[in-house]
Structures are given as structure tokens and as C-alpha cells.
Amino acid sequence: xxxxxxIAWITAGLLLAFSFNSALAAGGATPPPKLKxxxxxxxxxxxxxxxxxxxxxxxxxxxxxxxLHQIYYRNLQDIGFSAGEVKKIAAEDEVAAxxxxxxxxxxGGELLVRPxxxxxxxxxxxxxxxxxxxxxxxxxxPDLSLTSKAHATGVDYIAAVxxxxxxxxxGFKMNEGMAYNTYFAGNQIAMPAPLxxxxxxYADGTKATVEQMALDVSTFLAWAAEPEMEERKRLGIKVIxxxxxxxxxxxxxxxxxxxxxx
Amino acid sequence: xxTPTWNNPVIKWVDDRLPIFxxxxxxxxxxxxxxxxxxxxxxxxxxxxxxxxxxxxxIFLSFNYTAxxxxxFDSVERIMRDVNYGWMFRYIHMNGGTMFFLIxxxxxxxxxxxxxxxxxxxxxWIIGVFIFLAMMATAFVGYVLPWGQMSFWGATVITNLFxxxxxxxxxxxxxxxxxxxVDNPTLNRFFSLHYLLPFIxxxxxxxxxxxxxxxxxNNPLGIEVKGDQDELPFHPYYxxxxxxxxxVFMIFFMGVTFFAPNFFGEPENYLPANPMVTPxxxxxxxxxxxxxxxxxxxxxxxxxxxxxxxxxxxxxxxGVILMFASILLLCLLxxxxxxxxxSATFRPIYKQLYWIFxxxxxxxxxxxxxxPEGMMLLIGRIATFWYFFHLLxxxxxxxxxxxxxxxxxxxxxxxxxxxxxxxxxSS
Amino acid sequence: xxxxxxxSEDGQDGEETRRDFLLISTVSxxxxxxxxxxxxxxxxxxxxxxxxxxxxxxxxxxxxxxxxAITAIWRGKPIFIRRRTASEVDAAKNVKLAELKxxxxxxxxxxxxxxxxxxxxxxxLGCIPxxxxxxxxxxxxxxxxxxxHGSHYDTSGRIRKGPAPRNFEIPPYKFLSDTTLFIG
Numbered sequence: 001x002x003x004x005x006x007i008a009w010i011t012a013g014l015l016l017a018f019s020f021n022s023a024l025a026a027g028g029a030t031p032p033p034k035l036k037x038x039x040x041x042x043x044x045x046x047x048x049x050x051x052x053x054x055x056x057x058x059x060x061x062x063x064x065x066x067x068l069h070q071i072y073y074r075n076l077q078d079i080g081f082s083a084g085e086v087k088k089i090a091a092e093d094e095v096a097a098x099x100x101x102x103x104x105x106x107x108g109g110e111l112l113v114r115p116x117x118x119x120x121x122x123x124x125x126x127x128x129x130x131x132x133x134x135x136x137x138x139x140x141x142p143d144l145s146l147t148s149k150a151h152a153t154g155v156d157y158i159a160a161v162x163x164x165x166x167x168x169x170x171g172f173k174m175n176e177g178m179a180y181n182t183y184f185a186g187n188q189i190a191m192p193a194p195l196x197x198x199x200x201x202y203a204d205g206t207k208a209t210v211e212q213m214a215l216d217v218s219t220f221l222a223w224a225a226e227p228e229m230e231e232r233k234r235l236g237i238k239v240i241x242x243x244x245x246x247x248x249x250x251x252x253x254x255x256x257x258x259x260x261x262x
Numbered sequence: 263x264x265t266p267t268w269n270n271p272v273i274k275w276v277d278d279r280l281p282i283f284x285x286x287x288x289x290x291x292x293x294x295x296x297x298x299x300x301x302x303x304x305x306x307x308x309x310x311x312x313x314x315x316x317x318x319x320x321i322f323l324s325f326n327y328t329a330x331x332x333x334x335f336d337s338v339e340r341i342m343r344d345v346n347y348g349w350m351f352r353y354i355h356m357n358g359g360t361m362f363f364l365i366x367x368x369x370x371x372x373x374x375x376x377x378x379x380x381x382x383x384x385x386x387w388i389i390g391v392f393i394f395l396a397m398m399a400t401a402f403v404g405y406v407l408p409w410g411q412m413s414f415w416g417a418t419v420i421t422n423l424f425x426x427x428x429x430x431x432x433x434x435x436x437x438x439x440x441x442x443x444v445d446n447p448t449l450n451r452f453f454s455l456h457y458l459l460p461f462i463x464x465x466x467x468x469x470x471x472x473x474x475x476x477x478x479x480n481n482p483l484g485i486e487v488k489g490d491q492d493e494l495p496f497h498p499y500y501x502x503x504x505x506x507x508x509x510v511f512m513i514f515f516m517g518v519t520f521f522a523p524n525f526f527g528e529p530e531n532y533l534p535a536n537p538m539v540t541p542x543x544x545x546x547x548x549x550x551x552x553x554x555x556x557x558x559x560x561x562x563x564x565x566x567x568x569x570x571x572x573x574x575x576x577x578x579x580x581g582v583i584l585m586f587a588s589i590l591l592l593c594l595l596x597x598x599x600x601x602x603x604x605s606a607t608f609r610p611i612y613k614q615l616y617w618i619f620x621x622x623x624x625x626x627x628x629x630x631x632x633x634p635e636g637m638m639l640l641i642g643r644i645a646t647f648w649y650f651f652h653l654l655x656x657x658x659x660x661x662x663x664x665x666x667x668x669x670x671x672x673x674x675x676x677x678x679x680x681x682x683x684x685x686x687x688s689s
Numbered sequence: 690x691x692x693x694x695x696x697s698e699d700g701q702d703g704e705e706t707r708r709d710f711l712l713i714s715t716v717s718x719x720x721x722x723x724x725x726x727x728x729x730x731x732x733x734x735x736x737x738x739x740x741x742x743x744x745x746x747x748x749x750x751x752x753x754x755x756x757x758a759i760t761a762i763w764r765g766k767p768i769f770i771r772r773r774t775a776s777e778v779d780a781a782k783n784v785k786l787a788e789l790k791x792x793x794x795x796x797x798x799x800x801x802x803x804x805x806x807x808x809x810x811x812x813x814l815g816c817i818p819x820x821x822x823x824x825x826x827x828x829x830x831x832x833x834x835x836x837x838h839g840s841h842y843d844t845s846g847r848i849r850k851g852p853a854p855r856n857f858e859i860p861p862y863k864f865l866s867d868t869t870l871f872i873g
Contacts, residue, residue: 042521070339074742119742142533145339149524150532185542225532228342228349235350236520242722243516247509249715254506256711257498261297322733344738347729 029185032153032160035215039222042237045230046223048080053202054220055079057213060200062144065136065191067124070145071224074118078227079220083118090116093123137177139190148218148225155222157183162214165193266292289475293496296481298673302372303479304507309365310467311508312358317460319355323348327407329453331446334409335534353523359401360526361515363549366394374595375616377604378480384596386473391592393466398550398589400459403452405547406444410531415544417444417452423557426579443537483676484604485669492673543633551630552623556588557581558634559646584646591653598653601661608667611660615652622648745873747865750804758821760809763872767809768860769821769833770870773844778802780831781845791856795845798859806870807846808860811835813853818842833857 038047055076058068073090077083097112099105105112116123125141126132133140151157160183168180168187178188195210202208223229266287268274277283326345328337341348370390373379379387406417421438425431440447478487487493494500518525526548530541546554560580591598606613622645629642670676736744746763750770753759758771773781781795799805811818813835819825820833820842828834829850830843840851847856862872 070336070343072739072742074738075343117747119739146532150529152529154529232349232353232520232523236516239516239520240513242718242725243509243513246715246718246722247506247513249711249718250502250506250509253711253715254502257502261494261499318730322730325734326737340737340739344740346732346735346737348733348737350729351733 029187030182032156032164032183035156035159037155037219037222039219039229042233044233046079047219049204050216050219051079051223052081053204053206053213054216054218054223056200056202057195057217058144058220061194061213062217063122063125065125065132065141066144067126067141068122068145068224069124069143071122072118073116073120073122075227079223086118090118090120092116093120095120095123137190141191144221144224146225148222150225155218158221159214159218161189162195162217163211289471290501291495291497293475294478294487294490294493295496295500296479296487296673297492297494297499298481298483298677299479299500299503300482301503301507302368302375302482304504305365305369305372307504308508308511309362309369312362312365313460313463313467316355316358316362317464319351319358320457320460323351323355324457327453329407329450331409331449331535334407334449338408350519353519357515357519357523357526359404359547360518360549361511362397363401365511366397367549370394370592371620373480374619375606376480376482377484377599377601377606379596380599380602380604381596382477383473383480386470386477387596388593389466389470389473391589393463393470394592395589396459396463396466400456400463401547401549403456403459406449406452407456408531409449409535411533411535411539411541412528412531412544414444414535414537415540416546417448419544420546421448423582423585426582445537480604481673482605482607483670483673484608485673488672488674545631548627548631551628552626553585553588553630555626555630555634555642556646556649557585559629559639559642560584561643584650588649591650595653595657599657599661601664601666603666603669608669609664610667611664615656615660618648619652622652745871748870748872749868750870751868755803757823760821761872763860767817768872769805769807769809769846769857771805771807771821771844772803773805777831777844781843781847784843784845784847790848791854793845793847793856798845798847798856800862800864804864804870805844805846806860806862806872807857809833809857811837811840811853812848812855812857813838813840813851 038044038050058066073086076086076089081089093116094113095116096105097114100112126135129140147158148155153160161181164182164184166180166182168174172180172187174180175188178190179192180187181189195213197210198208199213200208206212226232266284268277268283273283323341326337326341326348328334338352341352343349345351373387373390402416402420406413421435421444424438425435427434436442438448439445440451481487528545528547545551558581560577601609601612603609606616625641625645626649629638629645632638634642744764746761748759748761748770750772753770753772755772756774756777758769761768761770771777778795784795786792786794795802809817809821814837816835816837818828818833818835818840820827826834828841830841832842832844832846832849834841835851835853838852840853841849842853842857843849845856846859848854860872862870865871
């Protein structure tokens, strides 16, 4: 009996501690609604078509201000582009050419450039943080590589903020150049509503509503934050099954060895 | 016990010169162990295994980590994305820290319940407290390495604690940092220390085991072993039991690692460190929360408010003192607890107090995760008070009015009489 | 880990003469697990994805005139690519193998006679020879010259004079089209 009590106490205590812990991190704003995602759950995978659409939204809408620093062009093969398509996508951007055979990176003060290659990182919209602030009313658009991991509510948060724009309630004091957002901490966000209906034209014919684009780009960003997720779950299932078999055998052996004691 | 004779000539040759096989035979195979140990005794060996897992994954992670403020965050992301199995090593190492503390806390509270710290095992217990301290230091410096927001601000807040030391506090903080804020020199030395400390833990574990093997394991009844009938050879009885426990634990550990790797972590740490922006709430990892609660529980003018001493200690200083005292006090536990009876099984009052104390620690953990305001602050203060009241007042005084139950004659007598502590062996 | 300890458990029990199925299967499963767990440790030290992504390179050769050469970088090494003139090709072909220190025919060293692709590191002590740029000395045999210790290479990148023991190495390459070279 006392063992069960002990376990009950420990479990209750830990759960309590963690639930309060994570509730705290949300801070202030309305918690985002919990949505269903194809990649949640132990067997969940990313929807390739959705990720491709999400990439299109990122590229055509977000990439004007937000970098995706951790992603290389070659990574786009993971979301369903062929090697040839990736080469083309990369070649559309200009990247720093690096030192030439004389060891120089600049020519007369101008950066030497070349077309992007799959092994390059995605280009950034601004040369540095100061340039980014100057172009955005003093606000710094954050890098989006890890957004879904950096918020307690994960990918739900991204989708919620993208669709959370409203007129401020009467009496709410807005600061100059800010937009009202239900789900953003403090309800004032420097980013104006980025999505509007048909802001992009999807190649697969999906209708580009604001909700659809928000879900698509959220999925894409969830992948960008955890590109290892599918491999992790696949391997995890094998590891757990193996451990269950091994532990069952160890238990049987333990019973047999200890049977002699009684 | 008799010295084993070796038939294999190679083993015999080696053993004559370095009796390592005899040592293993004595301390891991023939090693006499009380026959009534329950599953709470699994956590010692489990802690040893997780230490090895942490060192192994840590060394391999260090192959790809760069201890520089401009590169640390991205080098960790490169491990997660480009290094073969890097994400697995990183997640095992990250969650391994959580598992290590979970195991150690169970191990400590097992020792408290069964009075394992009492004579002649005081030094065994004290070495254990030092292992715990070394673990805390290792975990703290390790958490700084990914150089996320929590890394940076956790490092800033905790190193600032040392500024309360009279006269030289600020100089010590500067010395710890190697500069005038947490910066590249700090990250560099923390990486070095994070690599060094586990080996110090390893050495302490060796001493811990040496002390353990000198007086052998305590047991759920807390009574002395009376003879061979009370004992079993460690192998195969406890090797298989430990392996089975390891299997169950690994299912849990790997379940978290592969399917909820960030459950125990702080999302904020996936933002790169920014020395100009403090996160809305700085929350340490869960295993530090009780101490964090104690740190923040003290009122201003703590001592003066009660008029005990003619000095004023501000809230920060008293909080730091209490926090370090809460851990160091554990070293004195063998002398604070004046009861001659070890196991709580035979101590009706202590048993109740034990559960209250455990609940108190969990409450402190919960408080530590919340801002110290209003009700939270009050509960935190009461829980902090109770922590010290339990250790300093109740433990020494309870034996004077506690009527302990009659101890069984021997372990084997208790086992055959279906006594306490033999439950798992009879299942 | 402690699996090996379990194996020595036999002999505890006199009456068990049959093969111990349970023990053997447990130890086998444990051993398989340990072996599989070793792989990630080995593989972690192999080149990572970002390193492998740089392991091959594609070059556009369309801008190189006959008689010109460029230096590309592949796996951190300089690659000499020379578009040889007809006379350079002839000079390379018309050497008697017996005269060579490291005998190799020109046909064995090129895929298309016009294009010579070499790892531009002197086989003596690892210096980078000169002769790839117009205006640099090409040595006594019209190829390359290593200024460190005076090794002369010919128009097929073979060592002809000086202390270097071997010809320039040839990297693995193929032509994806007439003007696109893939190295790696």
C-alpha cells in the first residue's frame, strides 16, 4: 500500500509542477486553440503537399522580412522537391561567392555573388539586424527556424497568430504602427496582418484562404523546426518495441531466478 | 569469503599481479546482499547506468559542439539537423539530465524513508550529498552550453547569487564570469567544467561504492544482517533484478526521448541568447525548482523582522543562505535524526512526517515554477519554513515521544513471517 | 552492459541439464541490442549531411577558352582545370613512357583530351604549384612548376623533373554535359 501512495504522490506532484510550469510560459494572451495536425501523435507524419504549399507561402509572403537561418536549399528535398527542382530554386537567389582564387570576397567594396547552390543556406532578407529594424518600423522580424519549438503551445501558436488579427476592442489603446492580435502577448504586434485571401496562387489548385495559408505555412515551419521528427518517431517505435521484448525476457528470467529463494 | 581460484592461466597470471578478477568476484558476484531489498533499491545502480549514458553521449556531442557565443547555438542546431544521429544523442543527453535527477531524488528519498543514512553509513550518505551537489553544478553549467535565452539568463541569475558574499561578492562574480557579464569567457569555462565535473562525479561514485561495500546495503527492515540466511549473492539475484529494472526504466526514458523530447524543457531556450532582452519569466529546469522557491521565499530584512539579531540581512542574501543551507543541511541528517530505529516501517510518527516532508518538497517545486506573488509567495514561505522545521526541529525531537514498533528478530524471520518489506519477493 | 554477467549464471542449478532457452534468448536479444546501439556512435563520427553536401561540386566550363585554366575548390583542395591546346595535347601524348618517373599515358589521365582535370597539390610535400594562371611560369615542360622544391610537371600533369615522386592526382569527375563538369 505504501508503495502505491509513494508513486501516487510523486506522479501527482510532478504533473502539478509541470502543468503550472508550462501554463506560465504562455504569458498574458489568449491561449491558441488546439488544432489537429497530421504530424502529431506517435505515428504522425508531415503532409508533403501541405508543406510544399507552406513553402510557397513562406517564400512569397514571409521571406520578405523573416529569415529561415537553419534551413539549407538541399533540405527542401525533404518536403518533396526533386534534386533538380531544388537546384532551380537555389539558383534563383544570389549568395555570397566566398573567396575567389585570389582569396578575395569583395571586388571594389562590392560583395562577390554567385547563384545559390543546394548546399547554401537560404538567403536572408536583410544584411543585418539593424537593416531589418530600419525597414520594419524599428521592430526586428524574428528568424522562423525554431518558432514552433520556441513557444509552449508550439505550432498552434503560429497558426493562431497568423489568423488572430482583429480590430482592437473599443477603449483598447493601440500604439503607433501596431496591429491588434488576439493571440500575441500583450495583444499588440508590430507585424501587420501578413495574409490576405489569394495572396498566393497554389499550383495544386487549393483555394488560398487565410486559414488555409496559415495552416500550410505553420506545417512548413513545424517541419523547419523539427526536420528529424519523422525519423525520430520511426526509430522510436523500433526502440520501444525492442525494449519491451528485452524487458519481458528479463522479467521472466528474474522470476525464475528468484523462484529458488522462496 | 574464500579467495576464488582461477583455472584459466591468463586470468590467473593477471590476477596474481593485479587481483582485478578477485575484486569483481568479491564485489559484484559473491557480494552478500540482504535478501529483502525491494525495488526502491534499484535506483542506485540505475543512477550509475545513467551516468555512463550521460558521459558517453556527452563525449560524442562534444565532437560537434562549438563553445563560442557566436556559434554555440548554431552548432547545437547543426547537431540536431546535419550530424548523423545527432538529434538522438542530443535528446538522450537532454532528457538524460532529467532522468538522472529523477532517479537521484527517488534514491535520496528511499534513503530517508529507510534511514539508510544512520550509523555506520553516515559517510556513505555524505558522499552521496556531494555527488548530488556535483550533479547540480554539472547540470547548471551544461544547461548554459546551447546558449539559448534560458541558458544565458539562468547563468546570469545563478552566478549573481554569489554577489551576496560579504565584501568580495562582486569580485567573485566577475571572477566566475571572466568578465563583466556572462559572455564568451564564461561559456568557454563552463564547457570545460561541464566536461570535467562528470569525472569528478565518477570518482565520488567510486568512494560512495567503497563506503557502501564496507558496511553493505541497508534494507527495508533497517535491521542488521544476522547471518548467511539473511543474504543472497549479488549475482545472479540482484544483477537480474537491476537489469529488469533498467529495462523498465529505459522504456520510460526512450519513450520520452523519442516521442516527447521537449516535454521537460523550456521552449524559450530555442531562442538564441540575447543579452539585451530578458525573458518574461526565468524558470530553471524542474529539478531545481524547489531550491528556486526557497531562494525567493525570504522577506526583506529577514532576520531583523523577527528581532532575533541586531543585523539586517536583505532578502537576496537570506534567500541564498537558505538555499545553500537546504542542501548542506542534508549532510547533518545522520545526526539530526536521533532515532536508533532506521526504517520508517517501525516509526509511526516519522512515517507521517516523511510523507509530509516529501509533499512539502513537491509543493516547493510547484511554487518554484510560479512567480513569487500573493498566495504563491505565502505558500512558498510556509513550505520553506516546514522544510527547515522538519530537518532542524522535528527530526531531533520526535524520537523522544515516538513509540517505535517492535523490530523483527532477523531478516529471514521477517520474510518467513510475511513481514513488511518482503512484499516484492513474495509477489 | 551487464549481459555478460548473466551468462555465467549457469552451474548454479544442478538439475537443469537442458539448454537454458530463456537465458540464451535473453542474452542474445541483449547482445543484438548492444550491437545495434553501437551503430549510432560509429555513424555520428562519419561525415555529416552538411559536409557531404559539399563533397561534390558542379562547374560551368563554358567560359574557359582554349589554352586557359581555372582553379576550383573541391573538398578544400585546389582543382586545376585546363582546356588544352592541340599542341599541348600532342606534347602530352608523344612522350615515351620509359622517360617518365611515374609512367602513365595521357589517355589514362583524361576523359576528353581537351580537358585536363587535376588535384593541384604537389606530390612532393603538398605545396600548390604555379602555372595555372596566364603569366605564371609553367615550368620546363609547359605544365606546372612547384616553387617550393622545383618540381616540373608536363601538360598531362605528370612529374618530369624535381623531387616529387608521383604525377598529379586525378579527382573523380564526369561530364554532365559538354560544358558542365561534376567533381566528386
